[in-house]
Structures are given as C-alpha cells and as structure tokens.
Amino acid sequence: xxxxxxxxxxxxxxxxxxxxxxxxxxxxxxxxxxxxxxxxxxxxxxxxxxxxxxxxxxxxxxxxxxxxxxxxxxxxxxxxxxxxxxxxxxxxxxxxxxxxxxxxxxxxxxxxxxxxxxxxxxxxxxxxxxxxxxxxxxxxxxxxxxxxxxxxxxxxxxxxxxxxxxxxxxxxxxxxxxxxxxxxxxxxxxxxxxxxxxxxxxxxxxxxxxxxxxxxx
Amino acid sequence: xxxxxxxxxxxxxxxxxxxxxxxxxxxxxxxxxxxxxxxxxxxxxxxxxxxxxxxxxxxxxxxxxxxxxxxxxxxxxxxxxxxxxxxxxxxxxxxxxxxxxxxxxxxxxxxxxxxxxxxxxxxxxxxxxxxxxxxxxxxxxxxxxxxxxxxxxxxxxxxxxxxxxxxxxxxxxxxxxxxxxxxxxxxxxxxxxxxxxxxxxxxxxxxxxxxxxxxxx
Amino acid sequence: xxxxxxxxxxxxxxxxxxxxxxxxxxxxxxxxxxxxxxxxxxxxxxxxxxxxxxxxxxxxxxxxxxxxxxxxxxxxxxxxxxxxxxxxxxxxxxxxxxxxxxxxxxxxxxxxxxxxxxxxxxxxxxxxxxxxxxxxxxxxxxxxxxxxxxxxxxxxxxxxxxxxxxxxxxxxxxxxxxxxxxxxxxxxxxxxxxxxxxxxxxxxxxxxxxxxxxxxx
Amino acid sequence: xxxxxxxxxxxxxxxxxxxxxxxxxxxxxxxxxxxxxxxxxxxxxxxxxxxxxxxxxxxxxxxxxxxxxxxxxxxxxxxxxxxxxxxxxxxxxxxxxxxxxxxxxxxxxxxxxxxxxxxxxxxxxxxxxxxxxxxxxxxxxxxxxxxxxxxxxxxxxxxxxxxxxxxxxxxxxxxxxxxxxxxxxxxxxxxxxxxxxxxxxxxxxxxxxxxxxxxxx
DNA sequence: GATGAATGAGGCTTCATTCAT
DNA sequence: TATGAATGAAGCCTCATTCAT
Numbered sequence: 001x002x003x004x005x006x007x008x009x010x011x012x013x014x015x016x017x018x019x020x021x022x023x024x025x026x027x028x029x030x031x032x033x034x035x036x037x038x039x040x041x042x043x044x045x046x047x048x049x050x051x052x053x054x055x056x057x058x059x060x061x062x063x064x065x066x067x068x069x070x071x072x073x074x075x076x077x078x079x080x081x082x083x084x085x086x087x088x089x090x091x092x093x094x095x096x097x098x099x100x101x102x103x104x105x106x107x108x109x110x111x112x113x114x115x116x117x118x119x120x121x122x123x124x125x126x127x128x129x130x131x132x133x134x135x136x137x138x139x140x141x142x143x144x145x146x147x148x149x150x151x152x153x154x155x156x157x158x159x160x161x162x163x164x165x166x167x168x169x170x171x172x173x174x175x176x177x178x179x180x181x182x183x184x185x186x187x188x189x190x191x192x193x194x195x196x197x198x199x200x201x202x203x204x205x206x207x208x209x210x211x212x213x214x215x216x217x
Numbered sequence: 218x219x220x221x222x223x224x225x226x227x228x229x230x231x232x233x234x235x236x237x238x239x240x241x242x243x244x245x246x247x248x249x250x251x252x253x254x255x256x257x258x259x260x261x262x263x264x265x266x267x268x269x270x271x272x273x274x275x276x277x278x279x280x281x282x283x284x285x286x287x288x289x290x291x292x293x294x295x296x297x298x299x300x301x302x303x304x305x306x307x308x309x310x311x312x313x314x315x316x317x318x319x320x321x322x323x324x325x326x327x328x329x330x331x332x333x334x335x336x337x338x339x340x341x342x343x344x345x346x347x348x349x350x351x352x353x354x355x356x357x358x359x360x361x362x363x364x365x366x367x368x369x370x371x372x373x374x375x376x377x378x379x380x381x382x383x384x385x386x387x388x389x390x391x392x393x394x395x396x397x398x399x400x401x402x403x404x405x406x407x408x409x410x411x412x413x414x415x416x417x418x419x420x421x422x423x424x425x426x427x428x429x430x431x432x433x434x
Numbered sequence: 435x436x437x438x439x440x441x442x443x444x445x446x447x448x449x450x451x452x453x454x455x456x457x458x459x460x461x462x463x464x465x466x467x468x469x470x471x472x473x474x475x476x477x478x479x480x481x482x483x484x485x486x487x488x489x490x491x492x493x494x495x496x497x498x499x500x501x502x503x504x505x506x507x508x509x510x511x512x513x514x515x516x517x518x519x520x521x522x523x524x525x526x527x528x529x530x531x532x533x534x535x536x537x538x539x540x541x542x543x544x545x546x547x548x549x550x551x552x553x554x555x556x557x558x559x560x561x562x563x564x565x566x567x568x569x570x571x572x573x574x575x576x577x578x579x580x581x582x583x584x585x586x587x588x589x590x591x592x593x594x595x596x597x598x599x600x601x602x603x604x605x606x607x608x609x610x611x612x613x614x615x616x617x618x619x620x621x622x623x624x625x626x627x628x629x630x631x632x633x634x635x636x637x638x639x640x641x642x643x644x645x646x647x648x649x650x651x
Numbered sequence: 652x653x654x655x656x657x658x659x660x661x662x663x664x665x666x667x668x669x670x671x672x673x674x675x676x677x678x679x680x681x682x683x684x685x686x687x688x689x690x691x692x693x694x695x696x697x698x699x700x701x702x703x704x705x706x707x708x709x710x711x712x713x714x715x716x717x718x719x720x721x722x723x724x725x726x727x728x729x730x731x732x733x734x735x736x737x738x739x740x741x742x743x744x745x746x747x748x749x750x751x752x753x754x755x756x757x758x759x760x761x762x763x764x765x766x767x768x769x770x771x772x773x774x775x776x777x778x779x780x781x782x783x784x785x786x787x788x789x790x791x792x793x794x795x796x797x798x799x800x801x802x803x804x805x806x807x808x809x810x811x812x813x814x815x816x817x818x819x820x821x822x823x824x825x826x827x828x829x830x831x832x833x834x835x836x837x838x839x840x841x842x843x844x845x846x847x848x849x850x851x852x853x854x855x856x857x858x859x860x861x862x863x864x865x866x867x868x
Numbered sequence: 869g870a871t872g873a874a875t876g877a878g879g880c881t882t883c884a885t886t887c888a889t
Numbered sequence: 890t891a892t893g894a895a896t897g898a899a900g901c902c903t904c905a906t907t908c909a910t
Contacts, residue, residue: 005893026335028245032880042896047881049894107334114331116392117324118243127393134396157401160389161409164397165378168385172377175333176344179351180381184374188413192378195412196405223869248904259871264906266869440890460769462679465883476892481885483890541768548765550826551758552677561827568830591835594823595816595843598831602819606811609767610778613785614815618808622847626812629846630839656872683901693875698902700873 010049013039015059023104026111027057058125061112064105065129071098072136083144084199087162088190090137094166096186100173110174113167130167134159144197151198158196165189227266230256232276240324244274244332275342278329281322282346288315289353300361301416304379305407307354311383313403317390327391330384347384351376361414368415375413382406444483447473449493457538460545461491492559495546498539499563505532506570517578518633521596522624524571528600530620534607544608547601564601568593578631585632592630599623661700664690666710674755677762678708709776712763715756716780722749723787734795735850738813739841741788745817747837751824761825764818781818785810795848802849809847816840 017039021030032053036043050056072093079089092098100106116123137159144150169185193199234256238247249270253260267273289310296306309315316322333343354376361367386402410416451473455464466487470477484490506527513523526532533539550560571593578584603619627633668690672681683704687694701707723744730740743749751757767774788810795801820836844850 007894010894024335026245026331028243029335031878033878044881044883044896044898045894048896051881053880110334111331113388113392114243114328117327118241118246123392127396130389130393130396154398154401156396157398157405160397160401161382161386161405164385164389164402165382165409166385167388168381168383169378171330171384171388172347172381175330175340176347179344179347179373180377181371181374184371184377185381188374188378191413192382192409193412195410196408227869249906250904261871261873261907262869265871270905444890458769460679460765462677463769466885467883478886478892478894479890482892487884544768545765547822547826548677548762551761552675552680557826561830564823564827564830588832588835590830591832591839594831594835595820595839598819598823598836599812599816599843600819601822602815602817605764605818605822606781606815609764609774610781613778613781613807614811615805615808618805618811619815622808622812625847626816626843627846629844630842658873661873682899684899695875695877695903696873699875702902704901 007049010041010045011059013041014046014049014056015063017041018056018060019104019108022060022111023107027115054119054121057115057122060108061122061125061129064109064112065125065132068099068129069132072133076136076140083140083147083149086140087137087144087193087197090140091162091166091186091189091193095169095189096183100170100185103174106170106174110171113171130163133166134163137162141197149197149199153197158193161196162189162193165192224266227258227262228276230258231263231266231273232280234258235273235277236321236325239277239328240321243328271336271338274332274339277325278339278342278346281326281329282342282349285316285346286349289350293353293357300357300364300366303357304354304361304410304414307357308379308383308403308406308410312386312406313400317387317402320391323387323391327388330388347380350383351380354379358414366414366416370414375410378413379406379410382409441483444475444479445493447475448480448483448490449497451475452490452494453538453542456494456545457541461549488553488555491549491556494542495556495559495563498543498546499559499566502533502563503566506567510570510574517574517581517583520574521571521578521627521631524574525596525600525620525623525627529603529623530617534604534619537608540604540608544605547605564597567600568597571596575631583631583633587631592627595630596623596627599626658700661692661696662710664692665697665700665707666714668692669707669711670755670759673711673762674758678766705770705772708766708773711759712773712776712780715760715763716776716783719750719780720783723784727787727791734791734798734800737791738788738795738844738848741791742813742817742837742840742844746820746840747834751821751836754825757821757825761822764822781814784817785814788813792848800848800850804848809844812847813840813844816843 014035017035017037018030020038021034025034032046033043035053035056036046039046046053046056050059072090075089075093075098076086079085094100099109112122112126116126134156138155141150141155141158145152145155166189169180169189172179173185231252234252234254235247237255238251242251249263250260252270252273253263256263263270263273267276289307292306292310292315293303296302311317316326329339329343333340351373355372358367358372358375362369362372383406386397386406389396390402448469451469451471452464454472455468459468466480467477469487469490470480473480480487480490484493506524509523509527509532510520513519528534533543546556546560550557568590572589575584575589575592579586579589600623603614603623606613607619665686668686668688669681671689672685676685683697684694686704686707687697690697697704697707701710723741726740726744726749727737730736745751750760763773763777767777785807789806792801792806792809796803796806817840820831820840823830824836
C-alpha cells in the first residue's frame with residue numbers, strides 16, 4: 001500500500017516555485033532553497049523530483065510555452081478565418097489579454113531571454129518558442145496576402161517585426177511599465193501592423209490602394 | 218615620485234572586461250576573475266578601482282548609455298529638422314547602424330533588462346536610459362504633429378510602440394538572429410511607424426489629413 | 435492471514451545487491467538506492483530489513499567470511515592429513531580456485547580492508563576473519579613441524595607471511611590483474627612457502643635435480 | 652610588491668593534510684574541511700590551490716610514489732651489485748625500514764588500493780606505481796639469473812609474488828598489525844624469496860650446488 | 869598602484885534515513 | 890511487508906571581497 005504517487009503535482013509545485021522566485025530574482029538568483037520555500041516543500045524534494053535546477057527551468061519554459069501556445073491557438077480559432085481578425089487576435093493574445101497580463105510570467109520570459117544568451121539548452125528552447133510564434137504569424141500573413149487583404153511582401157520580415165514589437169513590449173512592460181500608456185500596446189501594434197501590411201483602415205476604404213512601400217528588404 | 222594616475226584607464230579596462238564576459242555569461246556568470254582576465258589585469262585590481270562588482274556594472278551601463286545617446290544625438294543632428302527624417306535617423310541609429318551592429322553590446326543590453334528585474338539600482342538606470350530614448354522620440358513626434366506631418370495622437374503611446382519594437386528587435390537579434398531576415402529590421406519599423414503616424418509615403422503627400430485612428434487609448 | 439516471512443531472502447537479496455555495487459563503487463559509493471536497485475527492490479525495503487547501511491556491510495562481511503571458511507574447511511578436509519597437502523590446499527583455495535576466482539568478492543574484500551581502517555566495527559570483523567585464516571595456517575604448520583615435515587620455526591610468523599602473500603595477491607589481482615602472470619600465483623606461493631618451511635620439493639628426487647619449475651602453470 | 656608566492660608550500664601543506672586525514676578516514680571520508688583543518692588552512696584555500704579534491708589525491712599519490720621510489724633506488728644503490736643483496740635491500744626498504752615504518756603512509760596506500768577499484772584515474776597511477784616496483788624487481792631477478800645466483804624462472808611471476816607479499820604485509824599491517832610478529836616480515840619474505848629463487852643459504856656454500864633449495868637455516 | 873593569496877559564506881547536489889500509505 | 894516520497898544534514902565547490910606584501 002504505497003503512498004499514492006504525486007510526482008506530477010510536486011513537479012508542478014516546484015516549477016511554480018521557480019516561477020515565483022525567478023520573477024523577482026532571476027534564474028541564478030533563485031536558489032534551490034528559495035524554490036523549495038516558495039513551493040512549500042523541503043529543499044531535498046527539489047532534487048528528488050528533478051535531477052538539477054536546470055531541469056526545473058526547462059520544465060518551466062515548457063509550461064510557459066505550452067500554456068501560451070494553447071491560449072494563442074484557442075484565440076486564433078475563436079477569431080475565425082479572416083486574416084486581419086486573426087492578426088488582431090494574435091496581437092491581443094499577447095498584449096491585451098494574454099501573457100502580458102501576468103507580470104510574473106512576463107518577468108520570467110524576459111529572464112529567459114537573458115538566460116538564452118548563456119545556455120545553449122535554454123536558447124534552443126527559447127528560439128523554438130519564438131519560432132513557433134513566428135510561424136503562426138507567417139501563416140496568417142500569407143493567408144492575408146493570398147486573400148488580397150495584405151500587400152504582398154516578405155512575410156518573415158513582417159512577422160519578425162510584429163513579433164519583435166511584442167517581445168519589446170514585454171521587456172519594457174516588465175522593467176518599466178510606466179513608460180507604456182495603459183492599454184496602448186495592442187492598439188498601437190495593430191496600427192503599426194496595418195501600416196506594414198498596407199491595410200486600409202477598415203471603416204475608410206476611400207483612398208486608392210496606395211503603392212506599396214517599406215518593402216522590408 | 219608618484220606614478221601618474223591611471224585610474225580612468227584601468228576603470229575603462231575593467232568595464233570593458235565586464236562587457237566582454239557579460240555578453241556570453243551574463244552578469245552573475247561574470248566572475249571578478251573573469252573580468253580581470255578579460256581586462257588583462259590581476260583580480261585584486263578590480264576591487265581596487267571599484268568598490269564592488271555592482272559598481273562595475275553601473276559604470277558599464279553608464280558607458281553604454283552615454284555612448285549610445287551621444288551617437289544618437291549626433292545622428293539626429295545630422296538628420297536635420299524634418300521630423301520624418303529624424304524619426305528615420307532614430308530608427309537607423311538603433312537598427313541599422315548603431316547598437317544592433319555590436320553583438321556584444323546587444324547581448325549586454327538584453328542582460329541588463331533581466332538584471333533590471335532584480336536590482337532596483339539597475340532598474341533605475343535602465344529605465345532612465347529607456348526614458349531618455351523615449352523622450353527624444355516624443356520630441357520628434359510632437360514636432361511632426363506640430364508640422365502636420367504626423368497625425369495627431371498621444372505621442373507617448375506611439376513613442377513607446379516604436380521603442381518597444383526596437384527593444385524587441387534587440388532581444389530577438391541577440392538570442393535568435395536567424396529569425397530576422399537580414400536588413401529587414403529598420404525598413405520594417407519605418408513602415409510600421411508610418412502606419413502608426415499615418416504618414417503618407419513621401420512621394421505622395423496628396424491625400425487629405427485623414428482622421429486619426431489608432432489613438433492608443 | 436499473514437504472509438509467510440521472507441525476511442531472510444530479502445536480506446540475502448540486499449546483501450547481494452551491496453556486493454554487486456560495492457565491487458565497483460566501494461562502500462561509501464554504494465548508495466542505498468544503488469543497493470536497492472541492484473537487489474531489484476524498492477529503496478525503503480533496505481531500511482526495513484536492516485537498521486542501517488552499516489548493518490548490510492556487516493552481513494556482507496559475515497557472508498563472505500562464512501562462505502569462504504566453509505569452502506576452505508571443506509578443501510582442507512578433502513586434502514587429508516598430510517600437512518603439506520593441507521598447506522597446498524589452503525593456498526589453492528585462496529589463489530587457484532577460491533576467492534580470487536570471484537572478481538566481485540575480491541574487489542569487495544579489498545574494499546573491506548580499506549573500510550577496516552576507518553571503522554572499528556569493520557576492523558574487528560575483518561581482523562577476526564584474517565585471524566581465523568591465520569589460525570588454520572598455524573594449526574597446519576604446527577602439525578607439519580610435529581611431523582618433522584617442516585623445519586621448526588615460529589609458526590605465527592610463517593603463517594602471517596603466507597597469509598600476507600595471499601592478501602597481497604588479492605589486492606594486486608583486484609587492481610592490476612595484468613601484473614600477475616596467469617596461473618602463477620598458487621605455484622609461486624607454494625614454492626615460497628616451501629622455502630620458508632624448508633621443505634624439500636617432494637616430486638623431484640628423480641631426474642636432474644632442478645629442471646624448471648614455477649613456470650606459471 | 653606582491654606577496655611572495657608560496658603555492659608550492661601550500662600545496663604541500665594541503666597534500667599533507669589529506670595524508671593525515673585519509674589515514675584514518677579514507678579518501679571519501681576526508682572532507683575538504685577536514686583537509687583544510689589538518690593543514691591549518693582555511694577551507695577555501697584548498698580549492699584555490701587545487702581544482703578539485705581528486706587533484707589533491709593525485710598529488711598525494713605522486714608524492715608517495717616519488718618519495719618511495721627515491722628511497723628505494725637509493726637503497727638499491729647502497730646495496731651494491733650483488734643481486735641477492737639488492738633483493739634483500741628491496742625487501743628491507745619495504746618491510747623493515749621504509750614504507751611500512753610510516754603507519755599513515757601505509758594506511759593511505761591501502762586506501763588507494765581500494766580507491767583504484769573505483770576510479771580509473773587512481774587506478775592508472777596506482778598500477779603505474781606497482782609496475783615501477785615490479786620492474787625493479789624484474790631487473791634484479793634477471794641479473795641474479797644471469798649471474799647464476801637465482802634459478803632460471805619467469806621473472807615476472809616471481810616478481811609478482813614478492814611484490815604481492817609486500818602489498819599483503821602492508822594491508823595486514825595497516826589493519827591488523829597484531830597478527831604479524833614483530834620484525835618477522837622482512838626475514839620471512841627473504842626466506843620465501845630464496846625458496847622461490849632456489850638460492851642456497853649463503854653460509855653454506857660447501858656442498859655441491861644441490862638442487863633442492865630452501866634450506867633457509 | 870598592483871599582485872595574487874586568503875577568507876568564509878553560500879549554492880547545488882547527494883544521500884542515509886524516516887514516514888505516510 | 891512494501892512502496893516511494895520526504896527530510897535535512899553535509900559535502901564539494903565557487904566567488905565576491907579582503908589582505909599582506
């Protein structure tokens with residue numbers, strides 16, 4: 001009659017502990033004792049359920065990315081088929097309702113970017129996460145171009161620009177939130193994206209389809 | 218016969234050592250021994266010229282910001298008075314010719330963002346740096362609005378959007394450069410900024426000053 | 435309905451697990467988890483059947499010594515009454531057919547010698563084991579002297595010499611087997627013992643006195 | 652005006668600390684704190700002068716072996732050219748005056764044998780040490796055979812036997828000194844070696860070189 | 869100013885042992 | 890009996906900082 005296994009719960013607890021501590025102390029600053037305390041567990045347990053601290057970080061990355069991608073895909077599905085609606089959903093999911101609404105996750109994500117500079121393992125996963133987002137954007141952009149909604153242009157460059165803006169908002173929001181006027185991020189990026197994709201503002205389709213510009217070389 | 222003081226040079230050496238090491242190991246990963254070695258100095262000297270490691274970081278931040286702001290202001294001056302030209306110069310200085318061209322400084326800047334999450338001192342300086350950039354953008358934007366070149370809108374929101382895009386490009390470039398098509402960053406941001414500011418492509422300044430949108434609430 | 439006790443079997447399993455692990459990792463290097471795994475049991479069981487890891491070691495020592503002494507006494511019985519035959523049997527039992535044929539037991543025995551340096555408990559049992567062997571040798575030697583087969587000499591010194599050679603072969607065989615020509619150990623020790631005891635070589639009183647011998651058979 | 656370097660002395664101190672601690676606690680039982688305390692140094696210094704604990708062990712092995720080989724070679728030189736005298740000197744150096752006279756070194760050597768079972772690095776050096784001794788023995792034996800002093804026989808087997816006896820005496824002396832009658836080791840091994848090599852006892856070289864050997868007094 | 873040895877606190881990790889089931 | 894999770898005390902090692910010269 002063994003104790004019922006609760007490894008999954010414990011691992012989740014520990015990962016959550018790292019999330020909490022890391023958001024204020026970074027990864028290196030999060031000691032295993034800190035993590036254990038934040039998880040309300042004994043220090044030894046961390047290494048009973050994970051081989052090393054780095055493995056907790058990996059699990060945390062996976063959790064953040066998985067959760068975020070799930071939320072994103074759900075939002076995209078809800079947005080329907082219209083490319084612009086999907087693009088807006090993508091932006092909102094990042095800047096209005098999603099990731100940026102969770103300050104801890106935001107801070108951790110910024111820390112992960114810095115960690116990616118040092119650790120190849122972290123970098124691999126981090127880049128994979130960015131790439132997954134980029135890919136979704138590219139698909140949206142291609143669809144928009146195919147539908148004649150977006151001007152024809154290299155979709156990867158445009159996607160990188162939109163994604164970079166999101167990432168940049170994350171950094172600024174995490175470190176200097178006061179610099180961003182409240183609720184300005186998503187609308188601003190939408191306007192910027194429309195400029196990039198030469199989408200005429202919906203309500204006003206008067207002006208002629210002005211020539212393309214800014215063809216991100 | 219006292220030897221001529223060389224403190225300034227030594228301090229510069231040490232700061233440079235931190236820059237080198239930090240770009241691949243981050244701040245915590247940069248040990249004083251590492252810094253000394255990169256500076257080609259003995260370890261003891263680091264604490265002779267600086268009271269603490271954190272002070273070296275502070276000096277490094279100051280150096281990066283000072284150098285960058287100097288380059289920026291110089292570029293802005295060279296751009297003349299036209300708001301759009303100044304905006305383009307601002308963008309180019311960040312994404313085409315300036316900071317992003319120095320991978321080490323780029324990596325350090327990203328690390329500093331993460332460090333700012335942990336240390337109030339770093340954060341203060343980091344935010345001040347962002348704010349200085351933001352302020353220059355705001356001035357440009359206001360001038361553009363005043364000149365009727367940019368649509369009227371809350372300049373801080375637009376400035377934050379442009380600055381965030383730049384910061385985001387920095388992060389992505391530092392961690393996943395392959396995701397950004399070569400030379401696409403500055404043109405893309407210019408196009409985005411034009412969209413945000415409703416600037417008609419230069420060759421055509423026919424259209425009436427259409428109503429503003431995207432008033433980042 | 436109580437299940438039939440299987441403590442003895444479990445203890446044997448655990449002791450065997452320690453034997454396996456210890457032969458390659460030593461006693462301190464053998465974690466209870468290692469032992470349990472090698473015994474194909476759960477970690478908790480080790481401390482259910484033994485109060486402490488040290489107790490497993492004690493049981494292992496006892497097992498090794500008991501088994502070895504049983505084999506030895508059996509070999510001595512089979513050797514008959516002749517002192518020289520009994521001496522040869524003693525040597526063969528150690529160097530030709532017995533302990534040294536089991537690499538794991540050999541390694542463990544060497545580790546036990548080192549362990550005896552640290553732990554009084556281990557030392558007591560280890561010394562008792564050596565003493566038991568020594569005692570059997572002394573009995574053989576005394577019998578040989580009484581029978582006029584061995585020259586009169588202090589039997590404890592001779593016994594210690596023979597026993598030391600055996601122990602030394604164990605160490606060298608366990609750590610540097612290549613240094614010992616194959617099958618040379620028992621013949622060499624027999625020749626040495628004869629030298630010590632001034633036994634004229636029995637078999638050869640025929641042909642030209644010498645002829646080569648000791649050629650590591 | 653830097654502090655004069657004393658690294659060599661410090662390293663020697665640390666190695667000596669390990670020698671002291673290891674003789675009673677073994678290698679794993681010798682904590683870095685123990686070593687530092689025994690060396691009367693602060694704990695951090697151990698890792699300032701050595702990269703890892705294992706490196707201290709390596710240095711200790713080298714010291715023991717170097718010192719021992721130096722003493723041995725010196726004794727052999729003093730023994731002159733006579734093979735038997737050299738053989739006796741070899742034995743005395745190990746069992747009468749040399750290594751076995753230093754209980755700490757003896758215990759450490761026994762521990763090293765056990766350590767060699769676990770660590771390939773230790774084993775390599777340990778075997779090299781044994782081999783160096785063996786080689787000297789082989790040279791002596793070959794010279795004796797060439798001079799007609801020793802019966803012709805495979806020298807490596809005889810050398811291994813003699814070396815094993817020495818190693819065995821080390822183990823028994825370190826763990827159960829009481830089992831070895833005082834001052835019996837060297838004489839006993841000399842007698843055994845004579846038996847093995849069929850050396851006629853020196854005093855009587857009257858009789859024809861009778862085949863039989865071993866009538867050691 | 870400069871050197872590099874010295875210090876000691878603290879981090880990650882391991883592990884014998886205990887415990888809930 | 891059996892299981893495997895849980896505990897907490899060390900252990901090895903790193904490192905910012907100090908110090909003797």
